[in-house]
Amino acid sequence: MQIFSDDKPSVSLVLGGGGFVGSALRRSLSADNREVTVLSRSPPSILHANETWITGDFADEALLDSVLRPGMDVYHLISGAVPAKGNWDVEQEILSSVIPTLKLLKAAVAKGVRRIIYVSSGGTVYGVPTSVPIREDAPTDPISAYGVAKLTVEKYLALFERHHGLSYRILRVANPYGPGQLPNRQQGVVANLLYQALSGRPFEIWGDGSAARDFIHVDDVARSLRAAADYEGDERIFNIGSGVAIPISKIVDDIAQAMKITSPSIIHHPSRQHDVPVNCLDIGKAKFELGWTPNSSWPTGIDSIVFWLKNQMNDDQV
Secondary structure: OOOEOOOOOOEEEEEOOOOHHHHHHHHHHHHOOOEEEEEEOOOOOOOOOOEEEEEOOOOOHHHHHHHOOOOOEEEEOOOOOOHHHHOOOHHHHHHHHHHHHHHHHHHHHHHOOOEEEEEEEOOOOOEOOOOOOEOOOOOOEOOOHHHHHHHHHHHHHHHHHHHHOOEEEEEEEOEEEOOOOOOOOOOOHHHHHHHHHHOOOOEEEEOOOOOEEEEEEHHHHHHHHHHHHHEOOOOOEEEEOOOOEEEHHHHHHHHHHHOOOOOOOEEEEOOOOOOOOEOOEOOHHHHHHHOOOOOOOHHHHHHHHHHHHHHHHHOOOO
16 A cells, blocks of 8 residues: 655654664654654653754643644654553553543644654553454453553544544554663563573573564664654554564573573563463554565574673673
């Protein structure tokens, strides 16, 4: 299909531009000489050409109102809690994610924003799949508060387009990985396993290792965001993944092979309630409508993050 607009906005706003995916998107926008405003709670570690950085919280209505511009594209990459934590503190998930996003949508309508490009979660909004690979029209029955919040925002985006004409695109992103993903977080299994290996520690996994996930390189995610922003077709929701499910046990084996570790030691923890047994996304719609396809292979992606993480550890930055 690939219906795209040549009328690109003069300025884009990246909410959460200091994060893992946001940093990759900013690199992509900078390479295309786009003028970008970044709103992030963290100060910048690096500024690209044509980039303005604003340190603050997107829940700050006055601050948000001051940065929104008519005709602007807004990349919304901010989430609330991680899946495990959100299941306990469900009120905070709503307060930190859903409510500020509703205020963003109202402000975007008032300011005449061109489009909202929202990063949802292909790993959580579907819940336990009835079949794989998972299509965009599959049932959405999330088993985590994080997934419920993401799906709630999706529904409000559709509501605001219907009633207020606010254009939107939703990317249900699988499990992003790649250089820039810091370990010791409650998300990012690849970075965490690599860090354990580089630190000389046993691999720690939840369950027996059979749980399988769809992993997508962060640079491929950035390209999908750009494609969705320019897409003028009728579709609104796109799965963004590799289309392949990789068991956690295979990730351990692949990391061990990349780092020449023989007979890796593994510590198994009990399975977690918010983890689904398998997640694998059907990416056919993104290929057909957006003209997008993943470029990075799994072995190359593993090598790239090994190289990056080694340098970070040598510099004591993790």
